[in-house]
Amino acid sequence: MVRVIVTGAGGQLGQTLQEFSPNLKNAQFEFKTATDLDITDGMAVFELFESNTYDYCINCAAYTNVEQAEKTPEAAYQVNTEGAKNLAMACAKGKTTLIHISTDYVFDGEKEGSYTVKDEPNPINVYGLSKLKGEEYIRDILSDHHIIRTSWLYSKKYGHNFYRTIVQRANEGIDLYITDDQRGCPTNTETLGKFILNQMIEGNLPFGTYHCTDKVPMTWYSFAQKILKENGLSGKVRLELDRNYRTFAKRPKNSVLG
Ligand SMILES: NC(=O)C1=CN([C@@H]2O[C@H](COP(=O)(O)OP(=O)(O)OC[C@H]3O[C@@H](n4cnc5c(N)ncnc54)[C@H](OP(=O)(O)O)[C@@H]3O)[C@@H](O)[C@H]2O)C=CC1
Numbered sequence: 065m066v067r068v069i070v071t072g073a074g075g076q077l078g079q080t081l082q083e084f085s086p087n088l089k090n091a092q093f094e095f096k097t098a099t100d101l102d103i104t105d106g107m108a109v110f111e112l113f114e115s116n117t118y119d120y121c122i123n124c125a126a127y128t129n130v131e132q133a134e135k136t137p138e139a140a141y142q143v144n145t146e147g148a149k150n151l152a153m154a155c156a157k158g159k160t161t162l163i164h165i166s167t168d169y170v171f172d173g174e175k176e177g178s179y180t181v182k183d184e185p186n187p188i189n190v191y192g193l194s195k196l197k198g199e200e201y202i203r204d205i206l207s208d209h210h211i212i213r214t215s216w217l218y219s220k221k222y223g224h225n226f227y228r229t230i231v232q233r234a235n236e237g238i239d240l241y242i243t244d245d246q247r248g249c250p251t252n253t254e255t256l257g258k259f260i261l262n263q264m265i266e267g268n269l270p271f272g273t274y275h276c277t278d279k280v281p282m283t284w285y286s287f288a289q290k291i292l293k294e295n296g297l298s299g300k301v302r303l304e305l306d307r308n309y310r311t312f313a314k315r316p317k318n319s320v321l322g
């Protein structure tokens with residue numbers, strides 16, 4: 065029986081993992097929401113790992129508000145950088161493998177083709193930089209790690225994400241103005257959840273950095289079109305291409321992960 069702790073369990077990925085976890089018959093899971101375990105509290109993390117033995121820690125905890133991160137960078141660094149460091153140190157002491165989720169926003173978006181794990185990150189916003197620094201601490205502190213970068217993550221059921229925002233606004237009859245100035249691969253949390261559980265935990269992949277997406281590149285505008293179609297909402301609400309959609313944070317033009 066392997067013991068698995070999931071941090072940030074209240075988020076969209078955490079909830080998806082919780083839904084899928086009973087499928088792993090030889091694993092025992094502990095799900096910790098932000099209230100149960102604050103990963104920025106080094107002492108709390110240390111004590112938990114001192115009094116328990118875990119084979120794997122899946123870190124789903126993150127500061128994911130890309131806009132807000134520009135305004136309160138310290139809060140983003142606390143969770144995405146220091147929190148990741150705390151977990152890496154606790155895992156190193158407890159001989160736990162850390163499965164950590166990172167992002168396409170570590171790249172600057174200037175590449176023509178898709179980004180591979182060999183490409184050099186160069187984040188252009190606070191969120192991306194805070195996540196990259198988290199990756200770097202993990203690589204420095206702990207050899208037994210999997211860093212999985214994903215992109216444009218959404219769950220149809222859980223949490224806040226672009227998919228659910230579009231469905232909700234369309235159902236409320238709110239007109240949609242969506243940019244097409246970014247390209248990326250939307251990724252269902254179910255794809256990532258299965259990858260983590262089946263490949264990382266059951267499959268024993270070598271330690272290192274991986275990219276996991278749904279592999280279909282598109283713009284946010286074309287994603288919105290797809291979401292409306294899938295939910296029978298096309299034509300029920302106005303969908304306008306908005307090339308001037310203003311955001312506070314810069315975002316990579318191309319963040320397709322290969
Ligand atoms: N969402 C996306 O589009 C993408 C996400 N990722 C990465 O995937 C991972 C999962 O993201 P996702 O599920 O979408 O994120 P969510 O924002 O849905 O969930 C993150 C969870 O982390 C919790 N959390 C925040 N701060 C702390 C803390 N100090 N200690 C413990 N828990 C905390 C949040 O709790 P609370 O809400 O109570 O603050 C929330 O439940 C993250 O690493 C993210 O960076 C990568 C690419 C795309």
Ligand SMILES: Cc1cn([C@H]2C[C@H](O)[C@@H](COP(=O)(O)OP(=O)(O)O[C@H]3O[C@@H](C)C(=O)[C@@H](O)[C@H]3O)O2)c(=O)[nH]c1=O
Nearest residue numbers: 128130167168169215216217226241242243284309311
């Ligand atoms: C809601 C909305 C967004 N947009 C634009 C803004 C932005 O450029 C893009 C996506 O906006 P969002 O705020 O939903 O997504 P954003 O915060 O950019 O999503 C990112 O989140 C982090 C956590 C990641 O790691 C990334 O992979 C990515 O998924 O769409 C519109 O054009 N119209 C709209 O009505």
